Amino acid sequence: MASLKALKIRIGSVKSTQKITKAMKMVAAAKLRRAQEAAEAGRPYAERLEKVVASLASKVTVSESSPKLLAGTGKDQVHLFVVATSDKGLAGAFNTNIARLARRRAQELIAQGKTVKFYTIGRKGRAVLRRLYPNDQLHAIEPGDLGKLGFDDAQGYAQDIIDRFEDGQFDVAHLFYSNFKSVLTQEPTEQQLIPVAIPEVSADAQTGGAAVEYEPDEEEILADLLPRNVAIQLFRAMRENAASEQGSKMTAMDNATRNAGDLIKRLEIQYNRTRQAAITTELVEIISGAEAL
Amino acid sequence: MLHFELVTPEKLVRSEEVYMVVVPGTEGDFGVLQGHAPFMSTIRDGSIAIYKADKSEPETLAIRGGFAEVNEKGLTVLAEHIG
Structure with missing residues (x-):
């Protein structure tokens, strides 16, 4: 069984990993919002261009010279x-x-x-x-x-x-x-x-029948x-x-943070058990020592 | 009033009601007023002039690359760069 000291170090290191993954998650969340806004802001241009290209391409016949x-x-x-x-x-x-x-x-x-x-x-x-x-x-x-x-x-x-x-x-x-x-x-x-x-050209992409x-x-x-x-x-x-x-x-990073949390919990239980076992052993030693006298 | 939209790949820059817009087309500048016939043109690098009201001072913006489309909804200018 791992020593108390080793367990304590292990818990400390998982805790600091958790801090890092948590920070990364927060950074990603902030960046995600910005990236999402940027993706949405770019849509009008792409949609309009697509419409125009579609309606133009339907008018032009594809040939050697295209x-x-x-x-x-x-x-x-x-x-x-x-x-x-x-x-x-x-x-x-x-x-x-x-x-x-x-x-x-x-x-x-x-x-x-x-x-x-x-x-x-x-x-x-x-x-x-x-x-x-x-x-x-x-x-x-x-x-x-x-x-x-x-x-x-x-x-x-x-x-x-x-x-x-x-x-x-x-x-x-x-x-x-x-x-x-x-x-x-x-x-x-x-x-x-x-x-x-x-x-595909949708009906509303056409300019209402008027000659363009x-x-x-x-x-x-x-x-x-x-x-x-x-x-x-x-x-x-x-x-x-x-x-x-x-x-x-x-x-x-959210998953990683949660996994680190679980790991810390498990390690802490193990740490407490080990500590209690050590105390019990010590007590038994003292009691049996006293009885022997 | 004419509905005018100015769009770049990055965002929708303008969407407003104006009196007239003068666009630098590849084959010459053209002004668009309300009720313009459907029209499509590529644009050359130059500046676009936006007249908010009749006889008001125009607001000019430098634009590069793209095209302009006039349909029954108004004028849409797609430009790659502005300013």
């Missing part, structure tokens, strides 16, 4: 997986879930004889995928704090991806990130990035908007990821 971002390269041999995770761990299964989804999809595509390349944003995703597919890493970005990423960053990544697409490095791009549903559930999600997936005038013409506006659409999709994914990361971290 922008490549819309029509694709005509092949689907080489797939690019843009895997957005975070740079930091201690966020429960957040990074693992995204990497796992990417891995499963990669296996499916490879089984079909396709080539899969990876473009990772975030150190944690890269670590997993580099171990599994060491020769297919196209590029890796370390974004740092996800909450501090601005639209400029997303635009930079998008431009880089589009340049690689135009260079013929891949045919189809998929984006992997974690969709923030609530504090308790974050869903790893896959989304097609290039060629741009055209959302375009300046310059539809095709040119569309060609201008498609790269922006890639950037905004990427930006939205980062925002969702930032909120998911904090949500996941908060849950993980």
